[in-house]
Amino acid sequence: MARRTDGRSAAALALALTGLIVYASLYPFTGWQWPLGSSLLDLLVLPLPRRAPPFDIWANLLGYAPLGALLVLALRGRGRATLGTVLQAALACAALSYTMETAQHLIPGRFPSLLDLALNSAGGLLGALLAVLLLATGWPGHWQSWRQRWFIGGDAPLGLLLAWPLGLLFPAPFPMGLGLGWERIQDGLVGLLLDVDWAQEALEWISDVPAPIERPVAVVSGLGMVLGLLAPCLIACAVTAPGWRRLLLFGGAVALGLATTTLSAALNFGPAHALGWLGPEVFPAMVAVGVLLLLLAPLGARLAAGLGVVVLVGLVVLVAQVPADPYFADSLQAWEQGRFIRFHGLAQWIGWFWPYLALGWLLHRLAAQD
Known part of the structure; x- marks a missing residue:
C-alpha cells in the first residue's frame, strides 16, 4: 500500500512539474503565428543555436531531471520493471521537450533549439537514473515514514x-x-x-x-x-x-x-x-x-x-x-x-x-x- 501511495504522489508531482515546464516553455502565450514561408516539415526540424550561454545549458540540463526522477517513482509505484521504467521516463521527457521546442516556432521571441532538446533529454535520463539509485537505497520509504511522523493529511498542504x-x-x-x-x-x-x-x-x-x-x-x-x-x-x-x-x-x-x-x-x-x-x-x-x-x-x-x-x-x-x-x-x-x-x-x-x-x-x- 505504501508503494502505491508513493506512486500516486509522484504521479501528481510529475503532472504538476509538467505543467510548470509547459508554462515556462511557452510563456508568455501571446503573439502565436505561423512562421512566414515555413511548412509543417520545417517546424519539425530543430536548428542548432548560434550561441549557448552557460546558464541556459545548465537550466535545460537540470530542468528536466526532477521530471525524469518523478516519472520513475510514479511508474515504480505501479510495480514496473526498473529498466523499462527508466526507458519510459527518458522517452517521455524527450517527447515533452520535442513538443515544447517545436511549439516555440510559433511564438515570437522564442527560439527552438536542437541543443535544448538534447540537454532536456539528457537531464530526464539523468533524473531517471538518479531515481533508480534512490530506490536502491530505500530513500522513498524513509521519506514516507518521515512525512507520516511529521504531517497529517495528504500532499495538498x-x-x-x-x-x-x-x-x-x-x-x-x-x-x-x-x-x-x-x-x-x-x-x-x-x-x-x-x-x-x-x-x-x-x-x-x-x-x-x-x-x-x-x-x-x-x-x-x-x-x-x-x-x-x-x-x-x-x-x-x-x-x-x-x-x-x-x-x-x-x-x-x-x-x-x-x-x-x-x-x-x-x-x-x-x-x-x-x-x-x-x-x-x-x-x-x-x-x-x-x-x-x-x-x-x-x-x-x-x-x-x-x-x-x-x-x-x-x-x-x-x-x-x-x-x-x-x-x-x-x-x-x-x-x-x-x-x-x-x-x-x-x-x-x-x-x-x-x-x-x-x-x-x-x-x-x-x-x-x-
Whole structure:
C-alpha cells in the first residue's frame, strides 16, 4: 500500500512539474503565428543555436531531471520493471521537450533549439537514473515514514507550503503581502462583465468603487507582514501535531519568508537594494510574529485551521485595500528583460492566488472534520 501511495504522489508531482515546464516553455502565450514561408516539415526540424550561454545549458540540463526522477517513482509505484521504467521516463521527457521546442516556432521571441532538446533529454535520463539509485537505497520509504511522523493529511498542504516562497518572489504591496489588489480585481471584473447585458448594473457599481490612492502607513504594512507570516505557519499547524516539530516549521517558514523577500528585492531592484524592504515596521512585526507563534504552538489542528481562515481573510482584505506600487513597472524589468522571464508569470500567478487556494484548502479541511 505504501508503494502505491508513493506512486500516486509522484504521479501528481510529475503532472504538476509538467505543467510548470509547459508554462515556462511557452510563456508568455501571446503573439502565436505561423512562421512566414515555413511548412509543417520545417517546424519539425530543430536548428542548432548560434550561441549557448552557460546558464541556459545548465537550466535545460537540470530542468528536466526532477521530471525524469518523478516519472520513475510514479511508474515504480505501479510495480514496473526498473529498466523499462527508466526507458519510459527518458522517452517521455524527450517527447515533452520535442513538443515544447517545436511549439516555440510559433511564438515570437522564442527560439527552438536542437541543443535544448538534447540537454532536456539528457537531464530526464539523468533524473531517471538518479531515481533508480534512490530506490536502491530505500530513500522513498524513509521519506514516507518521515512525512507520516511529521504531517497529517495528504500532499495538498505540503504543496501550498512549498509554493508560498515562490509567490513571494513577485513584487508585493508590502512584505509577505500575497493576494490581489482591488485595482486588478476591478479591471478583471470589468473585462468579464463589459458585454454581459444582464450584469450592467453590477458593472456600474463595480466601476464606481474608488481604487485606493494612498500608500499604506507603517502600521498597516506591519500588520500585513504579521498576517502574511502567520498564514503558512497556521497551515503547518493544521497538518502537524502540537510540539517541537511545529516550532521548527515556524522557524523555517519565517527564515524562508525573509530570505525570499530579500531575494525578490535583489532581483527586482538590484543586489544593492536587497535589504531596501526593511522598514521601521519590520522589527515590531517580527516581535509580534514570534510571540504569536509561541502561543499557537500548542493549539489543536482544527482550531489552527479556523484561525488560518481568519488570518487569510484579513490578509486578502488588507492587500485589496493597498494601491498599486508606483515602482511596479520598474521592478519588473529584471524579470521581463532578463533570464527570469520564464518564471515571472509563474511567480505572479502564485503571488496573486496563493491566499485564495490556501483559504479554500483550510475551509475544506474544516468541513471534512465536521
